[in-house]
Amino acid sequence: MPVPALVDRLYRTHSRRVLATLIRLLGDFELAEESMHDAFAAALQQWPVQGIPVNPTAWLIGTGRHKGIDQIRRRQTASQHMQQQIELGEIPAHAFDDRSVDDDQLRLIFTCCHPSLAMETRLALTLREMCGLTTEQVARGLLQQPATVAQRIVRAKRKIRDAAIPYEVPEGKALAERLHSVLRVVYLVFNEGYSSSEGETVTKVSLTDEAIRLGQLLSSLLPQAEVYGLLALMLLQDSRRAARQCPDGDLITLEQQDRSLWDNRKIQEGLQCLDAAMQLPQPRLYSVQAAIAAEHARAASAAETDWHEIVELYDVLIRLDPSPVIALNRAVAMAMRDGPEAGLTQLAQLAGSPELRHYYLFHAARADLFRRAGQTNAAREAYQQAIALTRQDPERRLLQRRLSGLRE
Incomplete structure (x- = not known):
């Protein structure tokens, strides 16, 4: 593989791992990110001449560290902590091995x-610095404005630096207390990969793979019900990857997917994780969502889906987390069980929710149920609203085809 292509692939798949280690070694978010980019630039220059190193990731980390130290020396503003790091000299090779980088x-x-x-x-x-999402992608994932998200990120970095927040995995009770937000972050990363907020592709494989890998790491670190539940949910959803998009890039809905293309290995692994979650105390939000995904995975065809069981699971889920998005999904499930009018009644109760007003899937769901109920004019208006709000090209094309079908 040519060096530029290799470096590009490494950046896409390993840059956040390199950054995480550089933050530990250099103690500064901004310096670590700048040093990481310098290391990748150095690889483009040096590898064609010197050859590709045996362990490219370790080379990038070591080079980035040296670049960072050079910057500290040039600025002559290093803290005592940084000066002590420099005096330590070379870091042992095991500091750059896979386990260390994962940690x-x-x-x-x-x-x-x-x-x-x-x-x-x-x-x-976490989404911006750890996982490499753009500020705009983070904002869409959190249903917020990009400017607001950017300000929060800047203030958070400053607080971590000024308060000397330790760069460590907590132990005991503190670990369990912080696990909820960590799991939510991992799932948001997965969601951005599973259904891209914008662009030409339905999925971003690097993000879904990264989220699943982090879930597996967390399950080995803290084998609790919700860790297994989240891992099960991600595996079961990702098992459909090969069936979700046509060769020409068009989106394929769940009911139209060729289920023979689903990844049976991931399904079985997901079901095993779900079983582990249900055998442990306090299976909650992610475990119930995984149980819903499992119902789809077990159905041999869309027609055989047990919508009665899925609605009952959503009833449990809405008690655990009465969020507008979960209420939206529950309404769609009710429509599949009881007919489109039942779903439309539920969606009408959610119409005033600020979180759903600009959420294209809310309008897409309304459009689909209006279409199924024979309310063509209402369906047309809802499809137009959904098309105006979506930024993913395959989603937009699907909605446009359905809107065109109404006209015909």
Whole structure:
């Protein structure tokens, strides 16, 4: 593989791992990110001449560290902590091995999810710095304005630096207390990969793979019900990856997917994780969502889906988390069980929700149920609203086709 292509692939798949370790070694978010970019630039220059190193990730981390130290020396503003780091000289090779780098990612997640930061700030910071989402992607994932998210990220970095928040995975009770926000962050990363907020593709495989990998790391670190539940949910949803998009890029809805393309290995692994979650105390939000995904996975066809069981699971879920998005999904499930009018009645009760007003899936659901109920004019208006709000091209094309079908 040509060096530029290799470096590009490494950046897409390993840059956040490199960044996590550099933050530990250099102790500064901005310096670590700048040093990471310098290291990748150095790889483009040096590898064609010197050859590709045996362990490219370790090379990038080591080079980034040296670049960061050079910057500290040039600025002559290093703190005592930084000066002590420099005096330590070379770091042992095992500091750059896979296990160490994985641990650094967990440390970074828990640092970004420190309880001194507000929940929305924890989410925004981790999604931006740990997972490499753009500010705009983070904003859409949190249903917020990009400017608001950008300000939160800047303030969070400043607080971590000024308060000297430790870069570590907490222990005991503190670990369990901070787990909820960590799991939510991992699931938001997965969601952005599973259904991209914008662009030409339905999925971003690097993000879904990263979220699943982090879920597996967390399950080995803290084998609790909700950790297994989240991992089960991600595996079961990701098992449909190959069936969700046509070769020409068009989106395929769940009911139209070729289920022979679903990844049976991931389904079985997901079901095993779900079983582990249900055998442990306090299976909650993610475990119930995984149970819903499992009902789809077990159905041999869309027609055989047990919508009665799914609605009952949503009834449990809405008691655990009465959020507008879960209420929306429950309304769609009720429509599948009881008919489109039942779903439309539920959606009408959600119409005043600020969180759903600009959420394209709310308008897309209304459009689909109006279409099924034979209310063509209302369906047309709802499809137009959904099309205006979606930023993902395959979603937009699907909605446009359905709108055109109404005209015909």
